Amino acid sequence: MLLDPRLLVLLAAGSLTTMAGGVVAPVLPEMVQQLHLNPAFAGNLVSMHCLTIALFSPPLGILADRIGRLRVLIPSLILYALFGTAGALMHELVPLLVVRGLLGAASGGIAAASLGLLGSLYEGEARSQALGYATSTLTITGIAFPLLGGWVGSTHWQFAFYLYGLGLPLALLAGLILKDNQPLQAKAMGTDSGSKLKSILGHPHTLRLLLTLGLASVSMYAVVIYAPLYLKATIQASA
Structure with missing residues (x-):
């Protein structure tokens, strides 16, 4: 299964969601210094995409089910x-x-569509295995992309942003390799997705889970954003 080119393309596409903030955090101190940004507000550059991912993933998922x-x-x-x-x-x-927010919106579409395609490729135990690969890939790239961003951005902070260009060859590969196997009945069910989404989001267990995930994200990004700034200010560490 791991050698399936369709799976590899979807894993690579899904991993871009971790790149959204990962490659910028290591070069944030250089951006603050060279662009004369206020450190208190500059931290939003690393986390802004999270807000728009959360806002756009559900509607783009519904749109993916329909079209x-x-x-x-x-x-x-x-x-x-x-x-x-x-x-x-x-x-x-x-x-x-603004562009960081738009990047997050695009990431929301990638996350919703890639997971949907991944689920439609396999059935039963194979689907569980594919989702396991997806989880492992996100974990690995969550560590690798900040290291890559720091290495590429060590010459100049702008170079780290060019890594986002990987989306273009992946779009080409997706068009050549992937096929949308979404059944017709699934598209018909898309019209009911909005009401189902509201009922799920309104459930107390869902709200508690979202609150827990939100607090965990706040704790994580507080370290990811401000640790490089602190190290830069105290020991002049760079990417």
Whole structure:
């Protein structure tokens, strides 16, 4: 299964969601210094995409069920590359926050569509195994991308943003290799997805889970964002 090119493309596409914040955090101190940004607000550059991922993933998932997951995945990968690399051309906080937010919206489309396609490729135990591979990939890339971003950005912080361009070749591979096997009845069920989503999100267990995940994310990103700034200020550590 692991040698299935369809699975490899989906794993690579899904891993881009961890790249969204991972490659920027190591070069944030250099951005603050060279662009003369306020450190208190500059930290939003690393976390802004999380907000828009949360906002756009559910509606884009519903859209993928209605029009086809591949039709959402490929444009999302292209927009991911465009909005991500655009950050290298911005030199003020507000434009940077805007493109970071748009990057998160594209990441939401990638996450929703890639998981949907992954679930439709396999059945039963094979599906569980594929989802296990996806979880492992996200964990590994969550460690690898910050290291890669720090290494690439060690010459200049702008170079780290060019890594988002990986979305373009992945969009091409997705168009060549993947097929949307979404059954017709699943598309018909898309019209009921909105009401089902509301009932699920309103359930107390779901709310508690979301609250726990939110608090965990706050704790994690507090370290990810401000540890590089602290190290830069105290021991002049760089990416």
